Amino acid sequence: MMEIVVLGAGLGGTLMAYELVDQLRSEDRLTVIGQGDIYHFVPSNPWVAVGWRQRSDIEIDLVPVLEKKGARFMTQGAVRVHPTDKRVELTDGQSVPYDYLVIATGPDLAFDEIPGLGPSSVHEGGETQSICHVAHAQEAYTAFEAFCANPGPIVVGAVQGASCFGPAYEFAFILETELRKRKIRDRVPMTFVTSEPYIGHLGLDGVGDTKGLMESEFRARHIKWITNAKVKGIAGKVMTVDEVNEDGSPRKTHELPFGYAMMLPAFRGVPALLGIEKLTNPRGFVVIDEHQCNPTYHEIFSVGVCVAIPPISPTPVPVGVPKTGFMIESMVTATALNIGALLRGEQPKSQATWNAVCLADFGDSGVAFVAQPQIPPRNVNWASKGVWVHLAKVGFEKYFMGKVRNGKSEPFYERFLMHQLNIEKLKETRQE
Missing domain, CATH: 3.50.50.100 (FAD/NAD(P)-binding domain)
Known part of the structure; x- marks a missing residue:
């Protein structure tokens, strides 16, 4: 039996748990460690801040969902990762051992x-x-x-x-x-x-x-x-x-x-990760290779905002690289496949696409952009604006909340969105 632990229950951690379930063998156990038992849809926070949404509109109780998926859910939160001991220390003094750990904590706000x-x-x-x-x-x-x-x-x-x-x-x-x-x-x-x-x-x-x-x-x-x-x-x-x-x-x-x-x-790494030599960089972000795996601790993977990505180029004032939702989902899928391969005695080979597809809502219109890959030079480098972006953002909220509530991680909507953006690009080309 292998103990697989996901540290974090936000966007990356929740989807990570959903996708890992399909990769585990019957004898393996999945544990998710979060701070509290509620998932909230971060992209809708700007709407909450002006009263267009209530907090309850964008929250989901993860306890019944993860229970149905067969995962153990611990909501105490973590105080420290101990990579040499292969365990996660919780805030109540307990420790959770692991054979494979996926760090998906998100950031600490500095x-x-x-x-x-x-x-x-x-x-x-x-x-x-x-x-x-x-x-x-x-x-x-x-x-x-x-x-x-x-x-x-x-x-x-x-x-x-x-x-x-x-x-x-x-x-x-x-x-x-x-x-x-x-x-x-x-x-x-x-x-x-x-x-x-x-x-x-x-x-x-x-x-x-x-x-x-x-x-x-x-x-x-x-x-x-x-x-x-x-x-x-x-x-x-x-x-x-x-x-x-x-x-x-x-x-x-x-x-x-x-x-x-x-x-x-x-942003910086959460306190449970800060200062762990060879696991995190000086800012506390997790160092990974092309397979989302730490080069020193091969049983540790990481996805999401807590991953270390160097700036694209020097700027007069320090600027970091964003980890968009589309990019994070590709990290999740690659990591799940790689852990699944290891459980079957194979070598990890899956890599995240790191493409960026973003809908920026302006309340009555918006801007959409596609960057493939996210970090230049790119094969696709496109942006457009219109009322359709606002409507698409509303639709995406409904879709994604339903996906989390039902314990699913399928990329159907992402494929649909790419199709829609291709239509918009074609319209612009014809107008030119």
């Missing part, structure tokens, strides 16, 4: 690296909001309702070292749409602050003409922007931002007063 960054519920002195977790999004909605009673400037963006830029753009546009619906947009100056070297970089050096598309949308919606930005700190509802030149030299310091702000933080 709010503490910048004074005043983050929700007040996370640490004392926090003055900005977050949409990284559904609890943060709920708090952001409460703050937004208070803001609307007394409107003022808004600042949205992502700080230095951030790697997940799409939600920042989404939230800026969703806020702008909601402010227009409430007929108070004319009382709210908006500024987008980002560590990216240009608008639409996304940590990917752009996809198609995301630079032109995003800049055009910002101009049309009267949203100003600051790129190559380092956030020094937030105090007294004022954000201090250093803007740098292409060579990294100081260009200008901005003092941005705000009535409401949402800034995405940098």
Whole structure:
């Protein structure tokens, strides 16, 4: 009998468990370790933050689902991975041994690296909001309702070292749409602050003409922007931002007063992984090879945001590489097949595609992009905008929630979405 453990029960961990079930032999046991028993659909957090969704709309109780799949589910959370002992230490003092471990923890949110960054519920002195977790999004909605009673400037963006830029753009546009619906947009100056070297970089050096598309949308919606930005700190509802030149030299310091702000933080590895030599890099992300396996600890695999990926190219301000949902699902499938091969006495050979297919919702329209592979140079490098993107994002939420609720991990919708995007590309070609 082999003990297979999945550490994490978010996007990557939940789908990992679903796909591993089909790879295990009858005598093997699967254990999933999560922090709590509820899955929540992270892409819908921006909608929760403006009241378009309730928290309960995007949550699923994983206990009955994983029980039906035959997996043991432990919800205490982990305090430390011990790779030399091949065990995971839990917060209640128990240890779970493993023959194969898949790390899918997601990231730790590094709010503490910048004074005043983050929700007040996370640490004392926090003055900005977050949409990284559904609890943060709920708090952001409460703050937004208070803001609307007394409107003022808004600042949205992502700080230095951030790697997940799409939600920042989404939230800026969703806020702008909601402010227009409430007929108070004319009382709210908006500024987008980002560590990216240009608008639409996304940590990917752009996809198609995301630079032109995003800049055009910002101009049309009267949203100003600051790129190559380092956030020094937030105090007294004022954000201090250093803007740098292409060579990294100081260009200008901005003092941005705000009535409401949402800034995405940098990510790092969770405390259970930090400082484990040869397993993680200095930032705490798991080092893997082309088969999602750690080169030193061959029984440890990793998927999702906790995986170490180097930046695409140097930038004046540190910018990370995003791990999109489509990319994570390809990591999950490759890992499940590789563990299945090992259980059958074979060598792992499956590799993730690492393609990026993303729908960025703007509330009343949106931008879709396809990057194959995600890291350039690419075979496909395309982006387009339209109302259809918003409708597709709503449809994707319904589909994906149903998939998780029913314990499935089939890629049908992803294939359908690629088909739809190919249709849109064909339309654009004919128009040209």
